[in-house]
Amino acid sequence: MDLTLRAELHQLLEEHREDLISKHMHPLVQRISKPLRDPTKLFRNFELLSEHQEIQVTDQRQMGKGKEAIQLLFIETTRVIQSKHGSSRQKDTICVAAFPTKADWGRSLIRPESFLDKLAEFFSPCEHDFEEYREFSSKFCCFSNDVHKLRSGLSTAITQLFLGTELPVAVEFGFGTCVIRTENSVLNPAPIVEMAEFAMALRKLIV
Numbered sequence: 652m653d654l655t656l657r658a659e660l661h662q663l664l665e666e667h668r669e670d671l672i673s674k675h676m677h678p679l680v681q682r683i684s685k686p687l688r689d690p691t692k693l694f695r696n697f698e699l700l701s702e703h704q705e706i707q708v709t710d711q712r713q714m715g716k717g718k719e720a721i722q723l724l725f726i727e728t729t730r731v732i733q734s735k736h737g738s739s740r741q742k743d744t745i746c747v748a749a750f751p752t753k754a755d756w757g758r759s760l761i762r763p764e765s766f767l768d769k770l771a772e773f774f775s776p777c778e779h780d781f782e783e784y785r786e787f788s789s790k791f792c793c794f795s796n797d798v799h800k801l802r803s804g805l806s807t808a809i810t811q812l813f814l815g816t817e818l819p820v821a822v823e824f825g826f827g828t829c830v831i832r833t834e835n836s837v838l839n840p841a842p843i844v845e846m847a848e849f850a851m852a853l854r855k856l857i858v
Contacts (some may be wrong), residue, residue, distance in 0.1 A: 656714060660847060663712060663723075664746075664840035686782070690724055690749075698760055699832045701821045705729035709744070721750045723843075746843045747830040748819045748850035754857050755823035756804045757797030763819045764792045784810045809856050818845045822853070830858065 677721045690708040694700050704853045710725040723746055779798045780788040787810035795801040804824070811819075820833045835842040 657844065658673070660714060660723075660844055661741055663841065664843060670858060674714075689797055693826060693828065694724075694726065694747075694830070697823050698788065699821055699830055700726070700728070702730060703728040704731050713727050714847055718855055721850045721854055722746050723748055723847060729794040743836055745832075745835055746846070748846055750850065750854050751827055752824070752829050752857050753827070754824075754853075755800055755802060755827075757795050757822045758795075759793070759801045759804070759821075760794035761791055761793050761813070762821035764790055774841070781805065786810075787814060791816065806856065809853070812852055812856065814848055814851070818842060818849060820846060820849055829853070 671791050690711065691706060694706055694708065700706055705728065707727045709727050712723045712725075714721055714723055725744055725746050727744050728742065730743075732739050732741050779793045779795060779801060781793070781802060782788075784805060784807075787805075791813055793801060818833050820831060823830045823832075829851065831846060833842050833846045835846065
């Protein structure tokens with residue numbers, strides 16, 4: 652990502668940070684040539700956002716040009732937290748990256764593997780491992796409704812991109828869209844910058 656684009660992204664995040672603090676989410680000037688159609692409805696179908704009971708896309712921005720172009724979407728989320736004292740609603744605004752793709756990966760999810768994943772895999776294997784990408788398979792969980800489409804989509808360059816980032820990034824394919832997420836909030840913008848760079852690099856590699 653060039654310095655000008657990085658500066659624009661930081662400025663965008665700072666504007667949203669001030670909006671969140673002041674409780675006034677003013678719409679930003681759109682700079683999108685092809686915005687995702689009805690993104691709130693679309694994202695309700697994605698596992699990456701399933702822990703939130705309510706989501707609402709409040710802003711879309713385009714970053715990059717041509718084959719590197721991605722959408723940054725700011726999503727107001729509501730999560731219901733249960734405790735012995737009852738339930739409470741936790742609100743936040745997160746950012747995900749997305750881009751449309753004609754490549755058919757089926758419904759696939761790739762995310763970092765945790766200790767609990769390794770334990771679950773021992774008792775009840777449900778993820779897909781790839782002998783040709785051993786290091787990648789040892790560090791990432793891959794789930795898909797069509798393992799053959801997932802295998803066809805993967806490449807050495809794509810698996811190396813995942814292995815080369817220190818960001819705990821998760822990627823989901825479905826409905827002609829690729830969605831990229833990492834744990835972030837507009838109050839903590841640093842991971843969003845790295846996520847945007849990862850998304851732009853991934854888009855260039857997707858055939």
